[in-house]
Amino acid sequence: MGFHETQFLAEMAIPLVLLVLIGTPVVRRALRTANRTGDTGARRRMLVGSAKAALCGFIPPVVWLSWNSTTTFWDTYRYGAPTQFPVWQIVACGVTLGLLGVYLNLKVVKNGFDIALYSLMMGTGFALAFSLGLRASVASQDGIGTVLAFVGIGLAAFVFSKVIQKICALVIWVRDRRARLNR
Structure with missing residues (x-):
């Protein structure tokens, strides 16, 4: 079981191609809206925010899912990621993703x-970390797993973000309502 360069590059290309296909219309529409409203810092904000979101998606699986009790981090580097994890490790990865999502x-x-x-960038970061772990295997399902990681984390991040947005709006509404009643 060694390193397969062509499969590694193909696995890395999957989330990047999906990002370009799905993300380009979102970015173009956001920039048109920003130009219409006079938001001059939109490009920089989107670039910096996208980098932060990709890191927020990339770091948790690298930290939590690159080792287990029988495989060290360096074994993962040489032979690929382990496939068996204790439940607490998977939960810790999910909690870390959630906390980083709240930060974003x-x-x-x-x-x-x-x-x-x-959300797309978090999915891309997670899928890239997932594909790094697959770099030493030759299973044909790896590409499907990478796509599912991209779609699953991207959709979960989107739904989670919408919930956080609604909670923040509710908190602001309650605060404003209390302020009006106390006048």
Whole structure:
């Protein structure tokens, strides 16, 4: 079981191609809206936010799913990621993804286009980390797994972001209502 360069490049290309196909219309529409509203910092905000979102999707699986009790991080580097994990490790990866999603929503997201773009970037980051773990295998299902990781994390991040957005709007509404009643 060694390193297969062509499969590794193909696995890495899958989430990037999906990102370009899905993300390009989102970015173009967001930039048109930003130009119409006079938002001069939209390009920079989207670039920096996209990088942060991709890192937020990439870091948790690298930290939590690149080792287990029988495989060290360096074994993963040489032979690929392990396939068996204790439940706590998977839960820790999910909790870390959730916490990083909360960070993105509270500190980086400014509008609905940001939610869509950053969800795509989180899915891309996770799928890239997933494909790095597959780099030493030759199973034909690896490409399907990469696509499912991209779609699953991207959709989960989108739904999670919308829920956080609604909770924040509710908190602001309650705060404003209390302020009006206390006058």
